[in-house]
Amino acid sequence: MKIGFIGVGIMGKSMVRNLMKAGYSVDIYTRTKHKVLDVIQEGAIWSDSIRACVKDKDVIITIVGYPHDVEEVYFAPGGILENAKAGAFLIDMTTNSPELAIRIYEEAEKNGLHALDAPVTGGDIGARDGSLTIMVGGDEDIYKQCVPIFEAMGSHIVYGGKAGNGQQTKMANQIAIAGTISAVCEALVYAETVGLDTETMVNTIKNGSAASTQLDSAAPKILQGDYSPGFFIKHFIKDMKIAAKEANSRGLKLGVLEEVLRMYSQLEDKGSGDLGTQALIKYYR
Amino acid sequence: MKIGFIGVGIMGKSMVRNLMKAGYSVDIYTRTKHKVLDVIQEGAIWSDSIRACVKDKDVIITIVGYPHDVEEVYFAPGGILENAKAGAFLIDMTTNSPELAIRIYEEAEKNGLHALDAPVTGGDIGARDGSLTIMVGGDEDIYKQCVPIFEAMGSHIVYGGKAGNGQQTKMANQIAIAGTISAVCEALVYAETVGLDTETMVNTIKNGSAASTQLDSAAPKILQGDYSPGFFIKHFIKDMKIAAKEANSRGLKLGVLEEVLRMYSQLEDKGSGDLGTQALIKYYR
Numbered sequence: 001m002k003i004g005f006i007g008v009g010i011m012g013k014s015m016v017r018n019l020m021k022a023g024y025s026v027d028i029y030t031r032t033k034h035k036v037l038d039v040i041q042e043g044a045i046w047s048d049s050i051r052a053c054v055k056d057k058d059v060i061i062t063i064v065g066y067p068h069d070v071e072e073v074y075f076a077p078g079g080i081l082e083n084a085k086a087g088a089f090l091i092d093m094t095t096n097s098p099e100l101a102i103r104i105y106e107e108a109e110k111n112g113l114h115a116l117d118a119p120v121t122g123g124d125i126g127a128r129d130g131s132l133t134i135m136v137g138g139d140e141d142i143y144k145q146c147v148p149i150f151e152a153m154g155s156h157i158v159y160g161g162k163a164g165n166g167q168q169t170k171m172a173n174q175i176a177i178a179g180t181i182s183a184v185c186e187a188l189v190y191a192e193t194v195g196l197d198t199e200t201m202v203n204t205i206k207n208g209s210a211a212s213t214q215l216d217s218a219a220p221k222i223l224q225g226d227y228s229p230g231f232f233i234k235h236f237i238k239d240m241k242i243a244a245k246e247a248n249s250r251g252l253k254l255g256v257l258e259e260v261l262r263m264y265s266q267l268e269d270k271g272s273g274d275l276g277t278q279a280l281i282k283y284y285r
Numbered sequence: 286m287k288i289g290f291i292g293v294g295i296m297g298k299s300m301v302r303n304l305m306k307a308g309y310s311v312d313i314y315t316r317t318k319h320k321v322l323d324v325i326q327e328g329a330i331w332s333d334s335i336r337a338c339v340k341d342k343d344v345i346i347t348i349v350g351y352p353h354d355v356e357e358v359y360f361a362p363g364g365i366l367e368n369a370k371a372g373a374f375l376i377d378m379t380t381n382s383p384e385l386a387i388r389i390y391e392e393a394e395k396n397g398l399h400a401l402d403a404p405v406t407g408g409d410i411g412a413r414d415g416s417l418t419i420m421v422g423g424d425e426d427i428y429k430q431c432v433p434i435f436e437a438m439g440s441h442i443v444y445g446g447k448a449g450n451g452q453q454t455k456m457a458n459q460i461a462i463a464g465t466i467s468a469v470c471e472a473l474v475y476a477e478t479v480g481l482d483t484e485t486m487v488n489t490i491k492n493g494s495a496a497s498t499q500l501d502s503a504a505p506k507i508l509q510g511d512y513s514p515g516f517f518i519k520h521f522i523k524d525m526k527i528a529a530k531e532a533n534s535r536g537l538k539l540g541v542l543e544e545v546l547r548m549y550s551q552l553e554d555k556g557s558g559d560l561g562t563q564a565l566i567k568y569y570r
Binding site (some may be wrong): 122156180250 | 479
């Protein structure tokens with residue numbers, strides 16, 4: 001099975017490596033070739049255009065930045081929908097709007113192609129270790145045919161139902177993270193403000209009802225003043241905007257999500273978009 | 286060592302049992318005797334008044350409802366401060382305002398008494414199993430002398446520093462819970478609204494970055510429509526109000542805490558104060 005892979009960033013690079021490790025032939029395309037010389041060295045085949053990358057492939061995987069990037073690689077002239085061969089599987093693993101996932105699915109169908117939306121969680125470490133959670137939307141029979149490919153990249157593969165549902169599951173995940181990271185930051189800044197030893201406080205609450213992965217991962221970084229990105233604020237804002245828009249379009253008001261989005265947007269406006277999400281603490285300080 | 290125990294509710298009753306199990310003689314006082322006939326049967330000594338309960342005791346433990354209840358049992362005529370014997374340890378385990386904890390500490394000192402604030406987490410199950418987390422504020426040497434008593438009731442005993450710091454640590458814990466439970470409810474109601482299978486969604490996200498004890502404990506109850514109280518909304522509101530007041534008095538704005546408090550208050554106004562905190566989902570639906 002020949003794979004065309006578009007978008008070879010931090011996540012994509014590890015995913016390409018895991019696909020090759022599983023025995024797949026992988027053609028790659030990304031905007032800046034010099035950043036992927038290492039995986040080319042390791043056996044990935046460089047393509048000079050999206051067209052070249054996808055035209056004779058059985059499976060085309062994309063993991064790019066923003067919805068407008070997804071839109072471009074699929075819909076623009078020279079893009080995937082125009083060039084994929086009949087019957088190909090198109091798998092978008094970008095965290096993307098459910099609406100656009102459905103558009104891709106419908107447009108693919110018209111062209112005799114099969115699209116799945118399959119965003120991931122687990123970050124750079126999960127991508128490297130092949131332990132990503134992959135949330136898949138689309139036709140179930142298409143999903144089943146792609147399971148071996150997903151299993152090369154992730155350890156927790158979940159079928160969420162019709163096209164868009166992979167993205168919707170990811171949105172629910174991001175909504176849960178939004179409230180939880182703000183909870184961690186508010187508890188920490190409160191503790192600081194009232195004069196508690198914050199490390200003792202974290203150790204006290206981290207095994208009880210207030211426990212969370214965000215507390216375990218973000219709090220130590222915050223206490224060390226480490227704002228390096230495990231997950232970029234700018235990308236989290238993208239995700240939260242999609243989720244808020246989806247919710248609003250259905251008349252659902254998510255007050256905490258909106259508050260957290262507002263705070264992060266303010267941080268981004270002040271130039272902190274490239275910091276990790278734990279830098280939310282700066283908003284409060 | 287003789288203990289006087291005031292406030293024998295769901296939590297207090299289990300704590301009295303664990304103290305007796307550890308070999309302490311425990312006198313009890315609570316508002317309605319008929320509710321504690323079982324522990325009297327088991328060996329607790331009934332007192333008809335606070336005065337009788339505390340007057341010759343080495344240690345006096347309180348775990349009552351609201352700050353005004355704490356204020357009454359300590360400061361009212363016939364109360365603890367008036368009747369405790371010189372040198373007694375006064376341990377308030379109610380979740381109470383740090384401000385009042387400090388007042389008790391200072392007033393106790395004037396009377397030759399030693400006060401600690403020592404709120405708990407772990408709920409009715411933790412109280413029963415003796416696995417509570419106990420967060421203690423006050424003088425360290427007094428704390429050390431009381432450790433064996435705490436160890437009879439809890440498995441995780443943490444000294445947080447000066448008087449009030451036990452309560453402040455508990456406030457940080459409640460702030461972290463507030464954001465996290467709202468995160469869980471927003472993710473769930475979003476999933477429902479966009480038509481996901483909510484159980485699949487929860488199972489997908491519960492081991493990743495969105496994981497939390499609240500997700501593990503509240504989500505299954507919500508999916509089963511079980512709003513019975515593990516922790517009452519009305520008590521959580523009490524705690525959040527104390528935390529918000531403490532934060533505001535220091536010029537600290539906690540936007541998510543305030544939003545969550547607003548939502549719960551609205552539920553309480555509609556008569557849901559006696560439901561469990563997971564019933565926050567009703568606000569969104």
